[in-house]
Amino acid sequence: MRAFFAGLLSLILVGVAVSGVLLLEYQRFLQTPIELVAEPAPDSEPDVELTQRPDQRIVEIPPGMRLRDLAARLADDGLISDPYFFIALAYQERLQNKIKAGEYALVNGMRPLDLITMFASGRSIQYPVTLIEGRRFRDAVDSLASQEVLKLELAGLSDAEVMQRVGIEDEHPEGWLFPDTYLVARESTDIAVLKRAHERMKQVLSEEWDQRADDLPIETPYEALILASIIEKETGLAEERPDIAGVFVRRLQRGMRLQTDPTVIYGMGDDYDGNIRREDLRRATPYNTYVIDGLPPTPIALPGREAIHAALNPAEGDALYFVSRGDGSHHFSATLKEHNCAVRQYQLGGRCDMIKETVEERP
Incomplete structure (x- = not known):
């Protein structure tokens, strides 16, 4: 009997000793950071010195990957020292069923707890x-x-x-x-x-609609979206969006047709070959603002927030016309006479002294 108890005591002591060793090893595992080591240069470039691998390693977790398979792969890649300790850590943190698929960027200094927390958070590479x-x-x-x-x-x-x-x-x-x-x-x-x-x-349109100016000839957010899309297509310089919006808003208020080429192009669809001809301007389509009154039935492009804001907060002024100067900017005119003069100078290669005089008169 004495021998039995002696043997049992020995087993207990061994168990305690083993448990103590395992606990120490587990604590060491938890505190051991990832170390991404340098790689030799490719064989094709033997003269290149060893270079430090970028301080990052990409780990991809496919959908449905089991925890034990993930732990084994991390160990095989030298990222953790013991797959069983990693599994134990996942259970300890109650994250064993929360690992999310994705690509994750590992960096030097991360510890096992950092890894398991990141994998469970879903903070994958974007x-x-x-x-x-x-x-x-x-x-x-x-x-x-x-x-x-x-x-x-x-x-x-x-x-x-x-x-x-x-x-x-x-x-x-x-x-x-x-x-x-x-x-x-x-x-x-x-x-x-x-x-x-x-x-x-929908969110941006709602936010901008709530901050719109008063007395606009626009009755719904959708009409604002339509006008914003036209402004987006007409604008070469971002700072001109409010001015272009002002021209269109004043034309709508006065019952003038918008007469804007991007709507004509949109209405032509696949027939557009890069040129707008005189007959195209006369062609009756729902989008040809040279022949229809008011706005076209739908937007013609994807407008950004700045274009939407401009449509709902146009610049004040008296301009009713604008023409491209050929450098992305536009010349704005208050009268048809001045506009025709600007077209002659900027589009037809002629000269018009009215442009210089008008610009000098304006502040």
């Missing part, structure tokens, strides 16, 4: 995806197809089908995506990007 001001709805949709980080689900769908997937409830999709740079994780869907852009446009 990639920029940009929708550009002034582009059309279909251009924006098609541009996402070239984004390698996105999962494409809209390929081959019609505008109506895209609208349904994105949740655009209007009859026409044009103008309903906010042009901006969106940060997305790899394998985000093109649908998700467009949903964010649509919600952002």
